[in-house]
Amino acid sequence: MELHTEIAELAAQLGAILTNNGLTITTAESCTGGGISYALTDTPGSSAYIERCFVTYSNEAKSELLGVAQKTLREYGAVSEQTVYEMVQGVAAAAQADVAIAVSGIAGPGGGSQEKPVGTVWFGFYLQGKVLCERSHFSGGRADVREQAIDFSLRKIISLLNT
């Protein structure tokens, strides 16, 4: 359960950016199941910029805790741009955070389809009112997909914050 050095370093780097800019962060995780918040809180002093995070594994959790519309989940599915868009806006509001990450994907081994194969992950990134959604596809087994999704989300939010 040790963090890979790279992920720990990314979390520390992100923490420094947040601290230097006086920003707070939150997460809403589905397939990564808390791995991003676990990485973020690896950094000593992270309580300065992170104070609550959500693991919303079921559709009900996404609706009840983050305010994702049931219509969105029904029409587009949990692993979709529309869902992560609503997830990341919802979690930023719920935590009153400046920055937020939302993740919903198919880590496998089950749950894949032709349209959305195992390894498909949608990300939502929130930066002080602006939202960006991005899809990626990761290879490997369940653990590999989850780890790559954590790594991807940290790199992306760092890159967005540095822009």
Added chain:
Amino acid sequence: MELHTEIAELAAQLGAILTNNGLTITTAESCTGGGISYALTDTPGSSAYIERCFVTYSNEAKSELLGVAQKTLREYGAVSEQTVYEMVQGVAAAAQADVAIAVSGIAGPGGGSQEKPVGTVWFGFYLQGKVLCERSHFSGGRADVREQAIDFSLRKIISLLNT
């Protein structure tokens, strides 16, 4: 960010017990920051028994999301039997789960005191209406303390479920 084989095995073992007994689980994590939910969702098919989890890092999050009384936090502190008692009852209710784990501790390197040194961790365990709280002390650095807390909580809840 790979799970240690032991923790992955404990999570799978716990998952099998929950599945066989038709039970659901949830978590409220402070110092472990999502590591327990990350471990639990490592097991394929875990959506059958886990659907939402909370990382409540700040006192406000513990109050607002889990219903921990501000008086409790003020009088006993976040790392206390009283707080994890209220955390675990609160999260079981919030997730309507049969089984719940709550963790609040001092992972370090800062935040320790003579009374509550770094490595002090309080755990709350909820099993269908019954609550058990337990304190432990782990040695090592921040990552070691967090990992041992995850390991401890999984072993303990398995043992309680097997009793």
